[in-house]
Ligand SMILES: Nc1ncnc2c1ncn2[C@@H]1O[C@H](COP(=O)(O)OP(=O)(O)OP(=O)(O)O)[C@@H](O)[C@H]1O
């Protein structure tokens with residue numbers, strides 16, 4: 411099972427969601443691999459690990475999946491770290507007109523019998539690599555902030571996904587849109603949530619994750635919310651997402 415976290419809008423909680431979900435599922439006993447396709451390389455930092463050109467080496471074919479996969483010091487959670495060279499890989503691949511199924515092909519050795527789990531974090535940009543990350547996915551999660559411009563970013567991901575269904579016969583599905591940085595106090599949050607439900611259907615909108623300073627601290631300290639504040643509100647909110655995803659997985 412491959413789960414891609416995507417939104418071309420920056421700073422909407424993609425990396426936080428990818429890292430939190432990956433570690434949450436590992437804690438639930440699932441062997442989980444986190445793949446960082448963003449040249450910012452923040453998955454490694456969020457786990458307190460060093461950035462490396464792992465994704466670059468994998469994409470350009472100079473190292474195998476096993477060679478670029480790192481342990482994280484957390485049971486059942488592995489990481490393929492990235493860094494700014496991921497952007498170079500994208501340029502190289504574009505020049506070679508790579509196939510859209512490149513990510514799934516590269517990950518094949520990690521998915522024996524389809525039982526293992528890969529979470530892909532993506533960059534806040536549009537491009538063929540982002541498209542390939544969506545194409546690889548069995549499930550897509552779209553985090554979004556709840557401000558007035560939020561819907562726009564979500565619409566673009568949904569358009570890309572619909573085009574993949576139509577033109578490439580993509581067989582994945584969108585698990586949902588995850589409202590992040592939610593704030594009960596502002597009208598903007600509530601109004602945007604209503605807008606999202608009206609535009610995309612209430613069934614596609616996941617329960618929101620509130621704005622929480624502790625999530626920012628986690629990122630800065632290289633700890634996941636399960637390590638830093640397991641009984642906090644954001645931990646409970648992300649636990650809901652972990653259970654939803656776990657429902658899709660073979661037991
Ligand atoms: N619910 C939240 N409340 C408060 N801060 C948050 C929340 N979610 C994430 N953050 C913080 O906001 C910043 C942006 O989050 P994150 O890096 O997850 O977004 P992103 O979509 O991956 O960004 P980019 O598009 O640059 O990759 C980080 O410092 C993160 O720790």
Ligand SMILES: [Mg+2]
Pocket residue numbers: 424425426448450452531532
């Ligand atoms: Mg990110």
